Amino acid sequence: MAAPISRGQTAASVLAEGLTLTGRVAGSGDLEVRGHLEGEVDLEGELTLAEGATVRANVSATRVVVRGALLGDVRAGDSIVLEASARVVGDxxxxxxxxxxxxxxxxxxxxxxxxxTRIVPATRPAVVSRPVETRASAPAARPMAQKGPITPAKPVAVTRKPAPVVAVAPAPAAEEAPAAEEPKADAPRKEPPSPVVPAIKKGQKAQPKRKAHEAK
Amino acid sequence: MASTVIGAGIVIEGEVESDEALVIHGTIRGKIDSKESVAVEQGSTVEADVSAREVTVGGNLTGNVTAEGRVVIATGARLIGDVKAARFTIQDGAQFKGHVDMDV
Incomplete structure (x- = not known):
């Protein structure tokens, strides 16, 4: 077993079943862990956690193949493969x-x-337009708030009957264009949202619901 | 099953405990404890106290060695540390510095 010196040094590394390693493993070359490892692995090469291996470590390698149990984060420059027998808790x-x-x-x-690096510039302009959408969609999502914009639409409807009807319908569907108009209409008349806020503050859902139904 | 092999490019800092044979081509700093044999191969660097049934040194080993069986320092190898073993062999061309205890 312990025949020394003569063997080639290209041998891949294996931590066998009966082995317990506590500490840090680093360097280059492929490594297969079949035993228990606790600490940290930073490898330039393929790391294989065999079935039956129990590893409690943050792991970093070019390629990581997991068949055993791992508690810790995995970072791989090339790829990570979780085989069917893998059990992983970590990122x-x-x-x-x-x-x-x-x-x-x-x-x-x-x-x-x-x-x-590619996504970040692509999302940023999208994010700029999203707040407008979210402002429009957020009140639309709430049933209470939906009634808010409708009620100001009624007084507006006195002046322009066809216009508000069209504006109310596209509000949930095409959000951006009407959303820009609606807050302008909401801004001068904040009367409808104000009863909504104290109703929520009371905390008891039964009472605001009754009031809501009565309001209908 | 295959025994444990620490490849040439691998560096371990910490504690290694093994029920099976251990073959070291790489670098270990810390502590090695094996119920079977430990082979420190040529070109490897071990800075650790080694406790095993049998220890064969072909590379550089710095640390105290304790073995139930034999300890062999092969040609071209270097061992700096105390050795406690039932049998102890230093081959021609090996370097050794330390204390030897053979339970005499």
Whole structure:
């Protein structure tokens, strides 16, 4: 077993079943863990956590294949593969992640490493337009608030009957254009939203609901 | 099953406990405890106290060695540390600095 010196140094590293390692593993080359490892792994190469392996460590490698149990975050420059027998509690970060049927994981998956730089400029203009949408959609989502914009529409309807009818209908469907107009209409007349706020503050749902039904 | 192999590019800092044989091509700093044999291969660097049934040194080992069986320092190897073993061999061309206790 302990024949020394003669063996080639290209041998891949294996931490066998009966092995317990506490500490930090670093360096280059492929590593297969079949035993128990606790600490940290930072590898330039493929890391395989075999079935039966119990690892409690934050793991970083070029490629990570999990078949055993892992408690800790995984970061791979190339890819992460969770085989069917994998049990993982931790976050996965890699441009490519594969999870086989049967594998169990609890944690966040981040595959955006390479794309974050592209996405960020793309989302920012979208985010600028979104607040307008959310302002319009947020009151629309609330049934109480929906009644708010409708009631100011009625006094407006006295002056322009066709216009408000059209404005109310597209409000949920096409949000952006009417949304820009609605807040202008809401701004001068804040009377309808004000009863909504104290109704919520009372905390008891039964009372505001009754008031709402009575208002109808 | 295959025993544990620590490859040449691997660096371990910490504690290693093994029920099976351990073959080290890489670097270990800390502590090694094996119920079977430990082989510190040529080109490897181990800075750790080693406790095993049998220890064979072919590379650089700095630390105290305790073995139930034999300890061998092979040609070209270097061991700096105390050795406590039932049998102890230093081959021609090996370097050793330390205290030896053979339970005499």
């Amino acid at each position: 996965l970060t890699s441009p490519r992640i594969t999870i086989a049927l049967g594998a169990q994981i609890r944690g966040n998956l981040d595959m955006s490493e390479a794309e974050t």
